[in-house]
Amino acid sequence: MNNRQLFLRHVAQTSDAPLALEIVKAAGMYMWDVNGKQYLDLIAGISVCNVGHCHPAVVKAVQEQAQQYMHLLVYGEMVQSPQVAFASLLTAHLPSSLDSVYFTNSGTEAVEGAMKLAKRYTGRTEIIAFERSYHGSTQGSLSILGDEHWRNAYRPLLPDVQHVIYNAWETLDRITTRTACVIAESVQAEGGVIVPQRDWIHALREKCTATGTLLILDEIQCGLGRNGSLWAFEQLGVVPDILLLGKALGGGMPLGAFIASREIMWSLTNNPVLGHITTFGGHPVNCAAGLAGMQALLDEQLVAGVKEKEQLFLQHLQHPAIRAVRSLGLMIAVEMESFAVNKKVIDYCIEKGILTDWFLFAPECMRIAPPLTITPEEIRTACRTICEALDNVS
Numbered sequence: 001m002n003n004r005q006l007f008l009r010h011v012a013q014t015s016d017a018p019l020a021l022e023i024v025k026a027a028g029m030y031m032w033d034v035n036g037k038q039y040l041d042l043i044a045g046i047s048v049c050n051v052g053h054c055h056p057a058v059v060k061a062v063q064e065q066a067q068q069y070m071h072l073l074v075y076g077e078m079v080q081s082p083q084v085a086f087a088s089l090l091t092a093h094l095p096s097s098l099d100s101v102y103f104t105n106s107g108t109e110a111v112e113g114a115m116k117l118a119k120r121y122t123g124r125t126e127i128i129a130f131e132r133s134y135h136g137s138t139q140g141s142l143s144i145l146g147d148e149h150w151r152n153a154y155r156p157l158l159p160d161v162q163h164v165i166y167n168a169w170e171t172l173d174r175i176t177t178r179t180a181c182v183i184a185e186s187v188q189a190e191g192g193v194i195v196p197q198r199d200w201i202h203a204l205r206e207k208c209t210a211t212g213t214l215l216i217l218d219e220i221q222c223g224l225g226r227n228g229s230l231w232a233f234e235q236l237g238v239v240p241d242i243l244l245l246g247k248a249l250g251g252g253m254p255l256g257a258f259i260a261s262r263e264i265m266w267s268l269t270n271n272p273v274l275g276h277i278t279t280f281g282g283h284p285v286n287c288a289a290g291l292a293g294m295q296a297l298l299d300e301q302l303v304a305g306v307k308e309k310e311q312l313f314l315q316h317l318q319h320p321a322i323r324a325v326r327s328l329g330l331m332i333a334v335e336m337e338s339f340a341v342n343k344k345v346i347d348y349c350i351e352k353g354i355l356t357d358w359f360l361f362a363p364e365c366m367r368i369a370p371p372l373t374i375t376p377e378e379i380r381t382a383c384r385t386i387c388e389a390l391d392n393v394s
């Protein structure tokens, strides 16, 4: 059997139609398959490789840290310099109320930790989440996921969860002194790039403050520069009580985090002690990678170029078959007539060496979320191919 057959036989599958490209190398904006075919990566491993694949500084940090030490002991017991340095860098670039970082292995674990923290800190149980939101695939995150089709098969889920409509004013009435937390994506990603109205998110912030409810903003997909500011909430003008990060946080290695004030985070230390436990969370090699990745993002001033690159995409994504384009920075949804059309366009692009896909709750939309290092020439090439695909399939 060849590798592809072994993959299908022995690697657990979650779909009957995996992409199944066999990639042997990735660098910067590109991946190469086993036959030497090159792919321009328009989705950055779903918003992971913000500084590009295998950034040399990240690779070097991984190699150096692996030679120093890897796993030492469960989370929180040892002073591990990559964790300390990364937590310090992150908090130096966050508002002063977000000064305590709990590192996890993944985005969904950050969500789980944040929900537990909100319950412990407030002594309440109700969680309010939004329709068409995605927060991960473990049972707690699935409980707050905003789409019945995707969560129904796994019931019973967490009790005392309410789903309300994003960007809708009536949402605010549901938040009361019973509510432990409201959890929202700063920009709804899998819903097809839905940006909240500024006055609505301000009112949401105010209602949370008035009722003693913690506001959790999930920037797992949109954080670290993707929207044209280091954090999306900076553009919205609100500060969450708990911020969730993941995906790009590890510079290509698995890493997530929930970040709060030291006062809120302190709830995990007592009654009972060890309020959140992880063996591998904040792994020193992954923190070293994340630190190098964020340092590269800052040193290369990648965030500053995002808005201009977004405009270039918008300028070139012109075709009668495109119904709408929604974007905030380099998080772009290109809406087609249907999933069938979108799928044909995606397949055509992949055939032509441009890697893209669709959104979980907006399958009629093509995802564009490239490494922030994409060049104007690569943007023009990608848009030309997408329009050419539309000429052929629509």
Ligand SMILES: Cc1ncc(COP(=O)(O)O)c(C=O)c1O
Pocket: 046, 106, 107, 108, 109, 111, 134, 135, 136, 137, 185, 189, 218, 219, 220, 221, 222, 246, 247, 256
């Ligand atoms: C907004 C958002 N939150 C949480 C998650 C879960 O992250 P992970 O897949 O690392 O568990 C994702 C993953 O796609 C996401 O997009």
